[in-house]
Structure formats: structure tokens, C-alpha cells
Amino acid sequence: MARLFTEQFAFSAGDSVVVIGLGRFGSSVAQSLIRLGHDVMGIDKDAELVQRWSNALTCAVQADSTDVNVMRQLGVADFSHAIVGIGTDMSSSLMTLMTLTELEIKDIWVKAFTAEHGQIAQRIGAHHVVYPEADMGARVAHLITGRMIDFIEFDDGFAIARIHAPASTHNKTLLVSRVREHFGVTVVGIKRANEEFEHATATTLIQPGDLLVVSGLTSKIEHFAGSTEKR
Structure with a gap:
């Protein structure tokens, strides 16, 4: 799944990327981006997940991604691209997106798990919305x-x-x-x-x-x- 979505990202070689949410989707995308030569900061509120991926990414930080001051202190505003891969918590996902728009990140990708989530994300300021489960389901159906x-x-x-x-x-x-x-x-x-x-x-x-x-x-x-x- 990660390969499918990293193929969609129009990143230049060496671009820095912040991936917020280090669950199954976020960590897979982050690892794929590392293999493609990008610097990746991973952010998650779960200390266990941060510890798990600390050696695999350029850096991994435990932080509240909905707090704009914390994100600014982490230097997130300096990143070229941001990917919001937060699991099933729509509120946290959208609040994180609002933080990223306030920091004026120029290229924001959001993982959405419902059509409503995706529509709201686009209205708030997401530049790209992906639907991993739906897209993968369609992909598998075609291959079958x-x-x-x-x-x-x-x-x-x-x-x-x-x-x-x-x-x-x-x-x-x-x-x-x-x-x-x-x-x-x-x-x-x-x-x-x-x-x-x-x-x-x-x-x-x-x-x-x-x-x-x-x-x-x-x-x-x-x-x-x-x-x-x-x-």
C-alpha cells in the first residue's frame, strides 16, 4: 500500500517531509520515503510508536500535532511537505490539518477514511486527499x-x-x-x-x-x- 501512495507524491529528490501519525499507514509511507532518499520527521502522540520508529526515520518525536506552538517549535514550518496519516480520529486529523495550514505548509496530504472526512479536509486546506482502504479495495478488485x-x-x-x-x-x-x-x-x-x-x-x-x-x-x-x- 505504501508503494502505491508514494508513487503519487510529486516530491523532488531530497525534499523534507513530516509524517504525522506513525500507525500502519503513516509508518509505511515514512519508511518508503526514507528509501526514496527523503528526510522524514515522524510525529505521534504515542511514545511507544515514536520509540519503535526512532531509528528508522531521520527523526521521530512524541508531540501533540494539534498544538501550533509545539509544531512551530519543532520546526515543522520549515518542511516542504506534510502527510497527515492519523488513524480513525477525525477530530485530531482535522485539527492537525488546521495547524499545518496555519504554519503555511505548501503541500499537505491527508489520509481520509470517509468521504465526509475528505471533503472537510479539502475545505480546510488539504492539497491532496487519499483514501487508502477504498483505493486499495478497487486496486485488488481490478487485479482479481x-x-x-x-x-x-x-x-x-x-x-x-x-x-x-x-x-x-x-x-x-x-x-x-x-x-x-x-x-x-x-x-x-x-x-x-x-x-x-x-x-x-x-x-x-x-x-x-x-x-x-x-x-x-x-x-x-x-x-x-x-x-x-x-x-
Whole structure:
């Protein structure tokens, strides 16, 4: 789950990030950001969680994230990005968000567990809202169908996916199969067994067993992935 969400974060290399809430979601995201080369301060009111992650993060602090004076003293205002990963306490999550907006953090991400939570967070000042449970549920559902091997879906319904080459494309070049015209999907590249990844061009020949990296609306990718008609 952490990899899915860190892929969404448009952070520059070396950016500093404060992660508030070191439960399952927050700690996973924090660790992933560390592996990607970011400096991460973790904040939680639970001393046990802070102790658990103190050696894994750049620094971990036990503090009340809803207190703007405490957060200012910790230097949170100097961070480029903030992620509010507080569990199921909506009040603490929103009060922490208010603190971050008062500190004028320029890029704030909030984990929301209901649509109402997300809507309020956006009105208060969250720049991005993520729904881990809902998004992961949709992701798993797509993968269970067997049509997609992996995919990332963005807020506007646009997705990038890795799929098995549909029967409709077998033994044809992309120019001949006209995937974009027929399905509204772009084939970005192909991966063939024991061969290097290849960026797709009009003359790329698709063979049975090839894996395709495609982009487009999720619904259109699903349709394309399941296409069997020999055009």
C-alpha cells in the first residue's frame, strides 16, 4: 500500500517531509520515503510508536500535532511537505490539518477514511486527499479479474497499467491494430520474456505472451485488456 501512495507524491529528490501519525499507514509511507532518499520527521502522540520508529526515520518525536506552538517549535514550518496519516480520529486529523495550514505548509496530504472526512479536509486546506482502504479495495478488485497485472489510477480516472497483450493485438503492429483509435488507449511499451523493455512505436509487433504497459481511462483499459476480437 505504501508503494502505491508514494508513487503519487510529486516530491523532488531530497525534499523534507513530516509524517504525522506513525500507525500502519503513516509508518509505511515514512519508511518508503526514507528509501526514496527523503528526510522524514515522524510525529505521534504515542511514545511507544515514536520509540519503535526512532531509528528508522531521520527523526521521530512524541508531540501533540494539534498544538501550533509545539509544531512551530519543532520546526515543522520549515518542511516542504506534510502527510497527515492519523488513524480513525477525525477530530485530531482535522485539527492537525488546521495547524499545518496555519504554519503555511505548501503541500499537505491527508489520509481520509470517509468521504465526509475528505471533503472537510479539502475545505480546510488539504492539497491532496487519499483514501487508502477504498483505493486499495478497487486496486485488488481490478487485479482479481486477471485482466491487469498491476495498475496505478489517478484522481481523474486516468490510469497506467501493465496487462497481458489482448488477443485482438496478437501478431500485428500497433499501426495495424489501431489500439488508440479502437479502444482510446495508448500502448506505452512492451516487455517480452527474456528481453529488455521496449518503448512502443507504430511498427512495434505484438506477439502472444507479451506484456503491455498502457495508459488511458481505467474503464477503457479494462475494455481493451479483455478484448478478444481478431480485428
